[in-house]
Amino acid sequence: MDLIKELIEGSRLALARSITAVENEYDNAIDIMKAIYPRTGKARILGITGAPGAGKSTLTDKVVKHYLEQGKRIGIVAVDPTSPFSGGAILGDRIRMNDLTLNENVFIRSMGTRGSLGGLSKKTADVVKLMDAFGMDLVIIETVGVGQSEVDIVKNADTTLVVLVPGLGDDIQAIKAGILEIGDVFAINKADRDGCDKLNVEIEMMLDLDSRELDWRPPIKRTIASKDEGVDELVEALDEHFEYLEDSGELAARRAERTRDELVAMINEQIMRYVHEHVVESDAFKQDVAAVNTRTNDPYSVVNAVLEKSLKR
Numbered sequence: 001m002d003l004i005k006e007l008i009e010g011s012r013l014a015l016a017r018s019i020t021a022v023e024n025e026y027d028n029a030i031d032i033m034k035a036i037y038p039r040t041g042k043a044r045i046l047g048i049t050g051a052p053g054a055g056k057s058t059l060t061d062k063v064v065k066h067y068l069e070q071g072k073r074i075g076i077v078a079v080d081p082t083s084p085f086s087g088g089a090i091l092g093d094r095i096r097m098n099d100l101t102l103n104e105n106v107f108i109r110s111m112g113t114r115g116s117l118g119g120l121s122k123k124t125a126d127v128v129k130l131m132d133a134f135g136m137d138l139v140i141i142e143t144v145g146v147g148q149s150e151v152d153i154v155k156n157a158d159t160t161l162v163v164l165v166p167g168l169g170d171d172i173q174a175i176k177a178g179i180l181e182i183g184d185v186f187a188i189n190k191a192d193r194d195g196c197d198k199l200n201v202e203i204e205m206m207l208d209l210d211s212r213e214l215d216w217r218p219p220i221k222r223t224i225a226s227k228d229e230g231v232d233e234l235v236e237a238l239d240e241h242f243e244y245l246e247d248s249g250e251l252a253a254r255r256a257e258r259t260r261d262e263l264v265a266m267i268n269e270q271i272m273r274y275v276h277e278h279v280v281e282s283d284a285f286k287q288d289v290a291a292v293n294t295r296t297n298d299p300y301s302v303v304n305a306v307l308e309k310s311l312k313r
């Protein structure tokens, strides 16, 4: 197919079209993903998450500029699970990276839910793969951290940066939402504000509570993203984490686990789709429901029979 050929040859338009196809589940999406799959697995994937307005985009902008100086090519996927918009719609408002959009070594795409949260993590993973196959050295996933959906989204990353802000009253903001466990590196952004020491202590305490025996203790870096302060040290910490992943074999392990999770999720989805179309909608199932309801059959026997029949086909 021409689109795939153009994508591989480096056409940005082809990349944009492929992303749209995946996002909207067009008929050619699976063919595209199949064709590019062998070319994936090369890019380093960085997740950036944190509370709304924490400065994730400002920080991303600075981090990206840092890697651009090293001659790297970078893809950015800005995911907002609370927004129904995607494509270019929220770029202006939420992504403070306007001068990056013109850089030929950067490709930015924003994604919203379009009403369905369920598939967002999978779609994010596919968009990351498209950028990876396109030849990006680094793919950044920026997502607003409020709950489980964000955690699922950043699980697509090798390294996760959690951005926190001092002085938000009842601190430890995102930590309750399980964000802490996924942080490999922490940034206390808006370090020009009061309360950095307090927040630092709180994060350290939470890390101390982590009972897992980890070889990597997540470092905490202070940044003022809007003034580009502390970003060099932050990037250093991100690089160190990636080196740690590679040297310890953890990168291969994490990616293998991700592959496994992706396969399980895809199989689950297909089975659910099958069950819905061929079982739930069938007349036979109506009779099964009635039989269970009148106690002439029991649910366990019905489920067994349905599974046996479905799996045989």
Ligand SMILES: Nc1nc2c(ncn2[C@@H]2O[C@H](COP(=O)(O)OP(=O)(O)OP(=O)(O)O)[C@@H](O)[C@H]2O)c(=O)[nH]1
Pocket (backbone or CB within 6 Å): 050, 051, 052, 053, 054, 055, 056, 057, 058, 059, 094, 096, 144, 189, 190, 191, 192, 223, 224, 225, 226, 227
């Ligand atoms: N004082 C101060 N303001 C900052 C700093 N970093 C970012 N800001 C400002 O904080 C606001 C939010 O920044 P964004 O980068 O859009 O934050 P975000 O986390 O991407 O926001 P959402 O994507 O909407 O969740 C902007 O007005 C930034 O200029 C900082 O270090 N200090």
Ligand SMILES: [Mg+2]
Pocket (backbone or CB within 6 Å): 056, 057, 058, 094, 095, 096, 142
């Ligand atoms: Mg943002």
